[in-house]
Amino acid sequence: MKLPPGFECGDKSKVCRLRKSLYGLRQSPRCWFAKLATALKGYGFVQNTTDYSLFTLTRGSMRLYVLIYVDDLIGGTDPEAIAKFKGYLSQCFKMKDLGLVKYFLGIEVSRAPDGIYLSQRKYVLDIVKECGLLGSKPVHTPMEQNHMLATDERDYYQDPVSYRRLVGRLVYLTATRPELSYAVHILAQLMKNPRIKHWEAVVRVVRYLKGCPGQGILLSSNDDLQINAYCDSDYNACPMTRRSLSGFMVLLGDSPISWKTKKQDRVSCSFAESEYRAMAFTTKELKWNRELLQCFGVSHTQPMKLYCDNKAALYIAANPLFHERTKHIESDCHFVCDEIQNGSLATSHVVTTEQLADIFTKALASQQFSYLRRKLGIRDLHAPT
DSSP states (O other), X not given: OOOOTTOOOSOTTOOOOOSSOGGGSTTHHHHHHHHHHHHHHHHTOEEOSSOTTEEEEEETTXXXXXXXXXXXXXXXXXXXXXXXXXXXXXXXXXOOOOOSOSEETTEEEEEETTEEEEEOHHHHHHHHHHTTOTTXXXXXXXXXXXXXXXXXXXXXXXXXXXXXXXXXXXXXXXXXXXXXXXHHHHHHTTOSSOBHHXXXXXXXXXXXXXXXXXXXEEEEOSSOOOEEEEEEEETTOOTTTOOOEEEEEEEETTEEEEEEEEEOSSOOSSHHHHHHHHHHHHHHHHHHHHHHHHHTTOOOOSOEEEEESOHHHHHHHHOTTOOTTTTTSOTTTTHHHHHHHTTSEEEEEOOGGGOGGGGGTXXXXXXXXXXXXXXXXXXXXXXXX
16 A cells, blocks of 8 residues: 555654555555556556457467456466466466356356357346245246336335345346346336336346346357447337437357447437437447457458448438438437448348347347347257257
């Protein structure tokens, strides 16, 4: 611990007395990261501006990556370089080598010739057990169709802390369960004063998880590195603010790598405008993913593909002179046209039934939900065959 600014002490035999544990101090995470980053840079690593928690080391054909999460590190491609780096790191810090990653921050990692499988089966079973629903009947979808949760005015739930705790645990579960993004997005907006109907909705999500606890995503081992994305919006989805909902899914080949559900920051005046804002929202994510690939030495020269099910939005993106009905849209959305013109983005139309992002913007029927879930690359290695 360092002395606070402005405090001077000439007696070097004196020390500071901590009245609070070091992990509770606000400056401790920044000090730890600065110390770790200094040690990595001293070894020759370069901190990436695309993701500041990613450090890369390139020496000839050898490439070494270190991805930091607090005090947990993941990385490596060359076994000899990894062993040498571990020796250096053990001299700088007291560390523990856990070998190949199998369980990381609640995420189970399984390897096979087809790729790497990520799931949170133990985490899901702990949630189901905590809720006392191990003997409950599973449901096929996490949320009912045509729900009116935001406008429900029935009695308040008596234990809002339990509701917030359960929704918070479901938020972390979306790291490997993309199909839960919409349900968690809706439930997370109701944490201030949850009602009985809201508690019943979050219990339904747990009952859905009870029927498929081992589902997760498969990162395919094939060499297809084409970036594809699907974007969709639900016009005036919020009954309180009338703002639309945007959702997207980004795929690297057949592997899902990024997904999100988010309410738009302003009200759209038409279906086409809400879809166009969703395209701009997704394009930002695509550009970041392409820059992240370059950090790993992968050059993505071909145009990234963006699929949308609204032809009017596609026409607006392709024709920047289409001005009469788009002059009120902010300039931060029109950079989609620039990306198309410089050849880094290619847009295509997709029918609504094949729109993968549809699962991120609305509650679907069981058959369509199961179909899109399979298309997203979600698998269940624990299911009987």
